[in-house]
Amino acid sequence: MPRKVYVLDTSAVIAGLVPGLAKAEQATVQEVLEEAKDLCSKLELETAVAAGKVKVVDPSREALDEIGKRVAQTGDVVSAVDIKLLALALDLKRSGEEPELVTDDYAIQNLASLFDLPYRRIVMPGIKEVLRWEMVCPACNRKYTPAASQCEVCGSFLVRRPRR
Numbered sequence: 001m002p003r004k005v006y007v008l009d010t011s012a013v014i015a016g017l018v019p020g021l022a023k024a025e026q027a028t029v030q031e032v033l034e035e036a037k038d039l040c041s042k043l044e045l046e047t048a049v050a051a052g053k054v055k056v057v058d059p060s061r062e063a064l065d066e067i068g069k070r071v072a073q074t075g076d077v078v079s080a081v082d083i084k085l086l087a088l089a090l091d092l093k094r095s096g097e098e099p100e101l102v103t104d105d106y107a108i109q110n111l112a113s114l115f116d117l118p119y120r121r122i123v124m125p126g127i128k129e130v131l132r133w134e135m136v137c138p139a140c141n142r143k144y145t146p147a148a149s150q151c152e153v154c155g156s157f158l159v160r161r162p163r164r
């Protein structure tokens with residue numbers, strides 16, 4: 001039997017580590033922990049990581065490249081963190097496990113479908129109020145709405161981050 005592993009994005013982590021899935025293995029990437037720490041569930045998160053409930057894993061370079069190429073083709077607006085999560089899920093699948101992305105992010109869901117990676121939405125009303133995103137220029141730090149993809153001033157591609 002392949003092991004089921006839930007791959008959590010930041011909104012999933014903030015939603016409380018997906019209540020009810022506690023028995024399954026859960027994994028995420030370091031950057032998600034950083035994003036989540038800036039929001040609200042720091043203590044809960046650190047406790048879960050310390051207890052081994054949530055594993056922090058770095059995806060392989062191969063999977064990162066593969067997802068990155070596909071993102072460039074589709075033009076989906078996803079952050080570097082999202083790419084790492086998708087790459088992590090891809091690695092898990094290829095090592096014979098059964099990953100499932102847990103995310104409410106439409107762009108991640110779209111890419112997950114392209115790679116035939118299962119996903120589930122977070123069933124938690126109110127999460128959208130908790131977590132709002134903004135786009136930020138990595139070069140000049142200007143802020144944009146979630147619909148923007150490129151900096152109007154310097155032309156850099158924007159990165160997504162939780163709005164604080």
Ligand SMILES: [Zn+2]
Binds near residue numbers: 137
């Ligand atoms: Zn800029």
